[in-house]
Amino acid sequence: SSELTQDPAVSVALGQTVRITCLGDSLRTYNTHWHQQRPGQAPVLVIYNKNIRPSGIPDRFSGSSSGNTASLTITGAQAEDEADYYCTSRDSTGNHVLFGGGTKLTVL
Amino acid sequence: QVTLKESGPELVKPTETLTLTCTVSGFSLTTARMGVSWVRQPPGKALEWLAHIFSNDEKSYSPSLKSRLAISKDTSKSQVVLTMTDMDPVDTATYFCARMDVGVIDQWGQGTLVTVSS
Numbered sequence: 001s002s003e004l005t006q007d008p009a010v011s012v013a014l015g016q017t018v019r020i021t022c023l024g025d026s027l028r029t030y031n032t033h034w035h036q037q038r039p040g041q042a043p044v045l046v047i048y049n050k051n052i053r054p055s056g057i058p059d060r061f062s063g064s065s066s067g068n069t070a071s072l073t074i075t076g077a078q079a080e081d082e083a084d085y086y087c088t089s090r091d092s093t094g095n096h097v098l099f100g101g102g103t104k105l106t107v108l
Numbered sequence: 109q110v111t112l113k114e115s116g117p118e119l120v121k122p123t124e125t126l127t128l129t130c131t132v133s134g135f136s137l138t139t140a141r142m143g144v145s146w147v148r149q150p151p152g153k154a155l156e157w158l159a160h161i162f163s164n165d166e167k168s169y170s171p172s173l174k175s176r177l178a179i180s181k182d183t184s185k186s187q188v189v190l191t192m193t194d195m196d197p198v199d200t201a202t203y204f205c206a207r208m209d210v211g212v213i214d215q216w217g218q219g220t221l222v223t224v225s226s
Binding site: 002031033037048095097099101102 | 145147154155156157160168169170171204206211212213214215216217218219
């Protein structure tokens, strides 16, 4: 498969936990990475290789993966977490990068 | 500090060729397993990967755009250049370059908005 599928929008109450998911057959083989994009800004890597946080990313961000599904979890969502989140991985050939369609997270 | 900065025209006409340059600092384009990707984002839409080039000059292109794209690098100038031929209004987007470290896009440029219009 050459697609990564994300829910278009998700909402979470301030301080609560939210999970954003990404589905794709290639996720069974290749690692998933997650990027956060706030309005008008460039994306920022928040999770790579399924569950590793880059330096400077708060520990409320975590990742997991099982089968064809990868997840980004924010535990104790903050107002500044309101953004678009994109999963990315490889296609089935491994030669091309794929982005999911993005999930718009609203913090209520 | 790693930085990437895109440069190029803000406006191109339909059928013209777009040339974008990514100038990097804080890392070397010759470091093993390091590379640069180009990604675009039409207004209000999702990110779309276009192409990447690695330190060993290996290149890869989006299958849907491969016939229109060419990527190259000038290590002496720390620059990566993307050309896209036969531009169309649907190609209006913000174009980002991004560093790839061991296959992971980990740093992004600020992006440059390119509008295709006559």
